[in-house]
Amino acid sequence: xxxxxxxxxxxxxxxxxxxxxxxxxxxxxxxxxxxxxxxxxxxxxxxxxxxxxxxxxxxxxxxxxxxxxxxxxxxxxxxxxxxxxxxxxxxxxxxxxxxxxxxxxxxxxxx
Amino acid sequence: xxxxxxxxxxxxxxxxxxxxxxxxxxxxxxxxxxxxxxxxxxxxxxxxxxxxxxxxxxxxxxxxxxxxxxxxxxxxxxxxxxxxxxxxxxxxxxxxxxxxxxxxxxxxxxxxxxxxxxxxxxxxxxxxxxxxxxxxxxxxxxxxxxxxxxxxxxxxxxxxxxxxxxxxxxxxxxxxxxxxxxxxxxxxxxxxxxxxxxxxxxxxxxxxxxxxxxxxxxxxxxxxxxxxxxxxxxxxxxxxxxxxxxxxxxxxxxxxxxxxxxxxxxxxxxxxxxxxxxxxxxxxxxxxxxxxxxxxxxxxxxxxxxxxxxxxxxxxxxxxxxxxxxxxxxxxxxxxxxxxxxxxxxxxxxxxxxxxxxxxxxxxxxxxxxxxxxxxxxxxxxxxxxxxxxxxxxxxxxxxxxxxxxxxxxxxxxxxxxxxxxxxxxxxxxxxxxxxxxxxxxxxxxxxxxxxxxxxxxxxxxxxxxxxxxxxxxxxxxxxxxxxxxxxxxxxxxxxxxxxxxxxxxxxxxxxxxxxxxxxxxxxxxxxxxxxxxxxxxxxxxxx
Numbered sequence: 023x024x025x026x027x028x029x030x031x032x033x034x035x036x037x038x039x040x041x042x043x044x045x046x047x048x049x050x051x052x053x054x055x056x057x058x059x060x061x062x063x064x065x066x067x068x069x070x071x072x073x074x075x076x077x078x079x080x081x082x083x084x085x086x087x088x089x090x091x092x093x094x095x096x097x098x099x100x101x102x103x104x105x106x107x108x109x110x111x112x113x114x115x116x117x118x119x120x121x122x123x124x125x126x127x128x129x130x131x132x133x
Numbered sequence: 134x135x136x137x138x139x140x141x142x143x144x145x146x147x148x149x150x151x152x153x154x155x156x157x158x159x160x161x162x163x164x165x166x167x168x169x170x171x172x173x174x175x176x177x178x179x180x181x182x183x184x185x186x187x188x189x190x191x192x193x194x195x196x197x198x199x200x201x202x203x204x205x206x207x208x209x210x211x212x213x214x215x216x217x218x219x220x221x222x223x224x225x226x227x228x229x230x231x232x233x234x235x236x237x238x239x240x241x242x243x244x245x246x247x248x249x250x251x252x253x254x255x256x257x258x259x260x261x262x263x264x265x266x267x268x269x270x271x272x273x274x275x276x277x278x279x280x281x282x283x284x285x286x287x288x289x290x291x292x293x294x295x296x297x298x299x300x301x302x303x304x305x306x307x308x309x310x311x312x313x314x315x316x317x318x319x320x321x322x323x324x325x326x327x328x329x330x331x332x333x334x335x336x337x338x339x340x341x342x343x344x345x346x347x348x349x350x351x352x353x354x355x356x357x358x359x360x361x362x363x364x365x366x367x368x369x370x371x372x373x374x375x376x377x378x379x380x381x382x383x384x385x386x387x388x389x390x391x392x393x394x395x396x397x398x399x400x401x402x403x404x405x406x407x408x409x410x411x412x413x414x415x416x417x418x419x420x421x422x423x424x425x426x427x428x429x430x431x432x433x434x435x436x437x438x439x440x441x442x443x444x445x446x447x448x449x450x451x452x453x454x455x456x457x458x459x460x461x462x463x464x465x466x467x468x469x470x471x472x473x474x475x476x477x478x479x480x481x482x483x484x485x486x487x488x489x490x491x492x493x494x495x496x497x498x499x500x501x502x503x504x505x506x507x508x509x510x511x512x513x514x515x516x517x518x519x520x521x522x523x524x525x526x527x528x529x530x531x532x533x534x535x536x537x538x539x540x541x542x543x544x545x546x547x548x549x550x551x552x553x554x555x556x557x558x559x560x561x562x563x564x565x566x567x568x569x570x571x572x573x574x575x576x577x578x579x580x581x582x583x584x585x586x587x588x589x590x591x592x593x594x595x596x597x598x599x600x601x602x603x604x605x606x607x608x609x610x611x612x613x614x615x616x617x618x619x620x621x622x623x624x625x626x627x628x629x630x631x632x633x634x635x636x637x638x639x640x641x642x643x644x645x646x647x648x649x650x651x652x653x654x655x656x657x658x659x660x661x662x663x664x665x666x667x668x669x670x671x672x673x674x675x676x677x
Contacts, residue, residue, distance in 0.1 A: 086247050094241075094246075109239045
């Protein structure tokens with residue numbers, strides 16, 4: 023499955039983007055939730071400056087093995103604070119934001 | 134008879150016997166054991182040996198880093214990377230990195246997808262999941278754990294693989310519920326137990342259940358050897374024992390006579406006695422005679438080193454060094470405490486496999502209790518005896534008894550397997566010590582029932598002829614005294630006899646003389662000769 027392009031293209035200010043790789047398992051509830059949350063966070067806090075790759079483990083098991091993914095959903099983030107891994111449906115958004123180095127109210131700023 | 138379930142052989146020595154073939158295909162086997170019990174090893178060995186036999190397998194580990202596993206396997210002489218390259222083995226890590234954050238619920242589907250994909254790609258037939266309880270600790274709620282278990286179980290059943298899951302029995306109160314779940318989802322449950330007995334580690338394996346199959350129901354000792362796991366089952370006693378063979382010399386001429394020829398081949402001989410009664414000498418005499426005939430002997434020694442033993446018997450004229458040098462005599466010398474009973478037994482069995490001896494000597498079985506208790510000693514001896522009996526190997530056992538009590542030597546439950554029992558004892562009498570040998574039992578041959586005196590000379594053990602005098606067996610000085618008396622008595626009778634002879638001669642002479650006198654008188658008178666038999670008034674002579 024080809025990576026889906028970001029919701030918005032990068033703007034000319036060339037602020038660094040966050041790259042996300044989300045491992046999901048088809049349309050199971052946790053995976054659906056994770057995709058929704060991620061999309062919303064990207065819109066609201068990163069101004070769309072993100073690159074999101076969705077990997078379905080049942081269709082691309084080799085990728086799952088290659089990235090050492092055993093639980094689903096797993097979100098791998100390459101952001102300003104380095105590489106982080108978050109597992110789960112992402113319904114606890116504070117954790118995700120903290121991982122991205124973003125304050126809850128703010129958005130798009132680097133630390 | 135119903136249909137046999139399909140089984141995947143483990144190829145682990147001894148285990149397939151107990152499992153009557155192997156682990157169930159398409160079903161889950163639970164290996165439960167504490168730290169150091171070898172469950173990860175067993176799981177890995179199941180895949181490794183399966184891989185060598187052509188069956189691909191996947192190992193999912195939650196605890197050990199995969200590279201550690203490969204290194205550990207290398208110390209056992211297993212080349213895992215080679216199997217991996219041949220796509221017969223795949224190691225999959227289920228660990229979460231330590232700095233992983235958690236947000237919301239998740240499941241192990243990632244792992245399942247990987248396992249499913251790989252399994253299909255490789256055509257895998259076996260799968261091992263190590264330390265499943267570690268994976269389940271990721272989930273805080275019992276219902277989550279249950280979900281995961283069902284998920285896993287469902288996939289495993291569909292996949293039709295032979296599954297091995299290892300888990301550690303937990304002391305936590307809430308853990309028992311998923312242990313129950315593990316047990317109920319498994320068709321076969323094996324418990325591995327490593328315990329310490331008298332400061333020595335003993336390992337026992339027990340098949341707790343095996344749905345759809347017969348299995349060995351006892352506890353079996355197992356050991357972790359240099360090349361993997363090894364289980365030693367007790368095979369059915371007595372049913373495969375070879376019959377007793379021809380007689381052969383005991384190495385001691387006097388003893389051969391007492392036993393009407395010697396020991397029988399393939400028999401079990403027990404030499405029991407206090408320290409210093411010469412058991413090692415008797416054993417060595419036998420060994421020297423056997424090696425002299427070109428036969429090989431395995432000597433299992435528990436008290437001295439091999440060179441010390443050889444030197445000590447040399448002083449009694451028994452020369453063993455040339456046989457050691459020629460490779461006919463193999464001495465296995467270890468302190469009993471040096472390792473557990475299972476390992477002692479496996480070393481002995483390996484030595485027997487390699488040397489293919491005609492005879493085995495164990496010196497002394499009394500030392501075996503130091504292997505970790507009476508039970509350990511008993512099992513060691515039983516297995517060793519059984520191995521020898523099955524292969525038709527003669528086994529000589531020396532037993533050091535702490536007292537003069539004869540009952541002590543035939544105890545320990547092995548007496549039914551022992552064919553010949555020889556007791557060696559001291560007798561203190563009239564200020565001197567005499568050594569006595571007594572055959573208590575000799576299945577399959579006649580033997581003398583008396584006590585025999587023997588001495589240890591520098592030409593070996595010398596058995597004296599039995600002295601029976603005045604209705605009792607005598608030894609030592611008493612014997613010499615009685616022998617002297619007997620000689621004196623014999624002499625006296627001899628003289629008596631001579632005296633009577635002389636008397637007889639004298640009387641004959643007298644009669645002859647009287648007869649002559651009478652003839653002369655009669656001739657002078659001119660009367661008729663007297664009737665034969667003498668004249669009345671003359672005494673009748675006794676004709677001798």
